[in-house]
Amino acid sequence: MADFRHAAFATPLLAGGLLAGLWWLLDVTAANMHERGIRSGFGFLSDPAGFGIGESLLPFDSADSTLWALAAGLANTLRVALPAIVFSTLLGTLIGLGRLSPNLLLRGLCAVYVETLRNVPLLLHLLAWYFVVTDLLPPASDALQLAPHVFLGKSGLALPWPGGDSGLFDLPARGEMGIVGGAVLTPEFLALFLGLTLYTAAYVAETVRAGIQSVPRGQSDAGLALGLTRARLFRLVLLPQALRSIIPPLTNQHLSLTKNASLAVAIGYPDLVSVANTTLNQTGRAAECIALIMAVYLILSILTAWLSAWLERRTGRWAER
């Protein structure tokens, strides 16, 4: 009863206060914008961008619209985030399993990896990788050859890529002015990809380790007593049970990796935030640009949440089989 009386007063009061506050804020904002001659609205999205983008998955030219520039930025975000998600999950799983290995050296090495990498800010990882790639590697004219037709130098990593004029693959090779042909991953992309992958792998490793350790010890004792080998024990008994507690935090890691990709702005990789930042500086439309960034990331978060829920249902069924 008490709650009811409470609610009857509190809700209208709070709603009234909230509306008044909002109205005041909008009023002040409008006055400020009027005074500084800031126009508002999303009309600028259809204007020509007027700036170039260093690298882009989508075909982009500075005469294209600002909206298209932002789309190219989003495509660049996904271009680095998706491979980083795949590789960090693989590497992190290996390291997480390594931390549970009976071998002391392997266990120690994996523990050192996790404790070193996750206790240093990601931004520092990115800056350091970017510096290593752009300053410490040899120039393109004598790039390191990592494998046949794979070259690594200051100008990036050149890889064979399907297509090209001569045959199935476009193969990079040494030319007069450095490496010619193939697909080139820029230093910005490499630094961001490496930094995100190695940093997130440390978190994935901890998730995997905690997940496997959450399976009661009796399960592995019982499996061994049944005469299962370690490999079969892991595949048939531990993994299905562990996956249930691994997948929700793992999708969280993937989501934060995607959000962390926004640090690209610090090393000049043209991701969504980077392009939006350039747009903001050119047009002065701060509110609109920030709202766009936030809206896109919120949509990504909601999509990931759905995907995670779907995966949980799937693995739940798989484990029950």
Added chain:
Amino acid sequence: MNRVATTRAWLRRNLFSDVFSGLTTLLLLAGGVHWLPGLIDWVLLQAVFTPDAAACEAVDHAGACWGVVAEKYRFILFGRYPYAEQWRPLLATTLLLLVIVASGLRLLACGPLLAAWLLALPAFFVLMGGGYFGLTAVGSDLWGGLPLTLLLATMGMLLALPLAVLVALGRQSSLPLPRALCTVYVELVRGVPLISVLFLASFLFPIILPQGSSVDVLLRVQGGIVLFAAAYLSETIRGGLQAVPGGQHDAAAALGLGRWQAMRWIILPQALRAVIPSVMNSAVSIFKDTSLVTVVSLYELTGALSLALAGDAEWRSFHLEGYLFIGLIYWIGCYAMSRFSRTLELEGGLQRKSLQGLG
């Protein structure tokens, strides 16, 4: 059993338990023999420790140039703070660190600890900002390096915690409006990257706030960090609130406590105690996240390093050593905090066990 036999048993168990383990051991040992000498060479044997750019140039990256740290450490640690006055940030940082360490190690009882915090924080601001006791005023735009990192992280935690408790309680409220507001706030902030919140604080706050009430960029960014941290912390605290058994609510009601009294004396203390380890993990994240304020032109540790080296042609090729140096500072802070959180977790486990024993 003699010593040889025990050693052999130990080796067998830890390094050669089966074929796969044995191969791993051999592979890792080979890797160590191959890589370690080079690493030791680079870090120690061929490294240059004196601030001598010519000597560093001569080694040509075959050894580390720790001289860059020796040359630039004051700029890295204190940023653009006036050189002659740098004893002030040094003293301020030391004071704040002492109070933080004393809190962690529980060197002081509750009362003295609170007093220490209430003294250290104003002292920090007076020392950094000046303007009192004959200290020259130093604008917050000149603050930088380690004191700025510490300030952003500490104040971020201290201010975010009470806000987070409020929001967590709001999400559990029976009133629909506060519940909806708190939910929207938490989900909104947790869905977007910190950079966008920092952009919001640095570009948008000036437009939203009334004309003439210009709030300086440090305060705005600090506000952004608090809002960001509070959203994550409130989820942690909500978890703690839900973990308190329902019987506690009933028992409090049976004793005649009102809802708020029960919350204040029965529920919150248990909830907060249960989540201290996770709160410490959030503190680690916030400490690392302060490095992002570089993007909105505040020169904390990471920004100060870039500022120190980027413009200096003589030293700019030794960025890596600089990154390793500040990486070590971050690492010490984060590792200490995560160790602390693990100790608390163990203690919590023991406490619960002994309570169960009593029950």
